[in-house]
Amino acid sequence: MASVEDCVLVLLAAGRSSRFGDGNKLEAEFLGRPVGFHVVRALEDIPFRSRLVVRDGCSLDFASCGYTEIHNERQDLGMSESVKLGVAHAREMGAQSVLIALADMPRVTAAHIFRLFDAADSADAVVASSDGHEPRPPVLFGRARFDQLLSLTGDQGARALIAAGRHVVTSPAELIDIDTPEDLERIRQLVHAPERLVP
Template sequence: MRAEDTVLILLAAGRSQRFGDADKLAQEFLHKPVAYHVVTALEAIPFLDRVAVIDGTKLDFASRGYDVIVNDDPAAGMSRSVQLGLRAARAKGAKGVVIALADMPRITAAHVYRLLDTARDDADAVVASSDGTRPCPPAVFGAGRFDFLESLEGDAGARDLVRAGRHVVTTPAELIDIDTPEDLDRLRAIAEAPDQHDAITLPQPEPWWHPRPE
């Protein structure tokens, strides 16, 4: 699937009960906010459009080339943010979407291109990332899956769809997810002491298609 035919949907909710009162996406990691790492990593990919769905963060995604959509009902679950992003993708005539999380600061463009290559030009494509054990974001969905994804409610519903799709394996280190202050501390520890990488437990993502713990 060509990047030029897909819309990037970046789920960028700054509110996180597990992180406390702070905006986790704005927390500093390697001299810039957590969320700007994935923004920088994917900025050269020629997507049809980029959409950031936010519900609390004050980060300026618009200045980084994103159409910003505010999820005014975050209590409805992450599926609400996905729905808002999909509506924007439909309006652009997208043949597919890449759904990524802003709290995964080690995602690379090379991996996203592998996801798109695996999706081919397939309207029913479902291609997720994997650490070799379970599927997780980022993920690619063809336009033929939009109706189903928009019908979901809460934080779950697409689990079986994703499990039955294709999976592109990458290193667990690339799929680090930041949900708690402790997760961020571990990530900083890895950056400061890469030789200790194997001794540090890495936080792995809770996919948006699974119920997320409070």
């Protein structure tokens, strides 16, 4: 089992929100707080070695929540650039593993994250979340995978690595990510959020 205390959390929050229309999806309200702060709150009591957020394009103050902010000024290079920035900083901090999570997944729970750690049994571990059909973030990578992560290119991120790794299944509702206004409205309806658009 991987040690939480030796792991650096890398939160990706640098998307351009191009499919969301006006405004930034991470700033949109969900259950009384910005979408981007839900995973922050859910994971706040997990004793990570450190917390990093790779960000740009939104006004949320992650530093006030204990995160070291890394600015991705090359969003045009795709998600892989954010992953590489986060992993490079984590390695400099002496991380034995990294947990990569997305700020646009507001229903991720700490209980699920601990299950990822339970399933990580070596330095070359890759443990991804799954809805039972498709693996996706959050994903835990052991230190032996850092060089591979640092060589990624394009917008596919670590998809091939994730597909070949171990998968921990959880409720599909926990792994919903928000890309469009319709996604946000669906998740509001799912949990009967007070800000949902009621006809």
